[in-house]
Amino acid sequence: DGGITQSPKYLFRKEGQNVTLSCEQNLNHDAMYWYRQDPGQGLRLIYYSQIVNDFQKGDIAEGYSVSREKKESFPLTVTSAQKNPTAFYLCASSLRPSYGYTFGSGTRLTVV
Amino acid sequence: GESVGLHLPTLSVQEGDNSIINCAYSNSASDYFIWYKQESGKGPQFIIDIRSNMDKRQGQRVTVLLNKTVKHLSLQIAATQPGDSAVYFCAESPTSGTYKYIFGTGTRLKVLA
Numbered sequence: 400d401g402g403i404t405q406s407p408k409y410l411f412r413k414e415g416q417n418v419t420l421s422c423e424q425n426l427n428h429d430a431m432y433w434y435r436q437d438p439g440q441g442l443r444l445i446y447y448s449q450i451v452n453d454f455q456k457g458d459i460a461e462g463y464s465v466s467r468e469k470k471e472s473f474p475l476t477v478t479s480a481q482k483n484p485t486a487f488y489l490c491a492s493s494l495r496p497s498y499g500y501t502f503g504s505g506t507r508l509t510v511v
Numbered sequence: 512g513e514s515v516g517l518h519l520p521t522l523s524v525q526e527g528d529n530s531i532i533n534c535a536y537s538n539s540a541s542d543y544f545i546w547y548k549q550e551s552g553k554g555p556q557f558i559i560d561i562r563s564n565m566d567k568r569q570g571q572r573v574t575v576l577l578n579k580t581v582k583h584l585s586l587q588i589a590a591t592q593p594g595d596s597a598v599y600f601c602a603e604s605p606t607s608g609t610y611k612y613i614f615g616t617g618t619r620l621k622v623l624a
Binding site: 442499503 | 519553602611612
């Protein structure tokens with residue numbers, strides 16, 4: 400079955416460490432996105448990519464980095480510059496503009 | 512489970528009753544709207560969508576109503592079941608052809624047995 404897979408489900412980061420969250424889709428979708436979800440807030444866009452080897456900053460890109468070397472993969476790195484990284488991170492993909500997203504199951508990142 | 516719903520408004524409904532969840536959207540130029548369901552610890556799931564040239568769309572047990580005059584969107588769930596318990600939120604697409612949606616904060620639906 401086609402879908403979008405995020406891993407790991409839970410991730411713990413020490414202060415000063417970089418961590419990478421994985422997102423893979425086999426839906427042949429062109430666009431992929433990373434969102435952050437915090438209690439009581441709507442999803443906030445971190446980065447998005449419309450095609451391979453191209454990506455754009457979203458509303459809260461500081462402290463994050465991404466790459467899009469393959470259509471299927473859009474990993475997110477949470478760097479030590481992100482001062483409040485504890486959150487639920489959601490990856491999504493869409494076939495084309497004005498189509499709804501397919502979301503992954505999320506990664507819960509906690510700073511310890 | 513996830514803590515994403517800690518501070519959300521909550522709607523409690525008896526099993527078998529109808530549920531109505533509301534959303535006020537922000538941009539009068541938005542032309543596409545989606546309702547998502549998110550269960551604890553999971554990613555959001557698509558429920559139903561509607562474009563701005565419509566004011567009503569029906570799915571299986573769900574209906575979305577769009578009132579562009581007051582920028583209001585509602586999701587109606589008929590014969591609410593325990594499996595409907597989740598956080599529901601709306602998303603709007605401000606401009607045709609963009610990839611960027613604006614998401615509401617959500618409403619927690621609790622189904623009482």
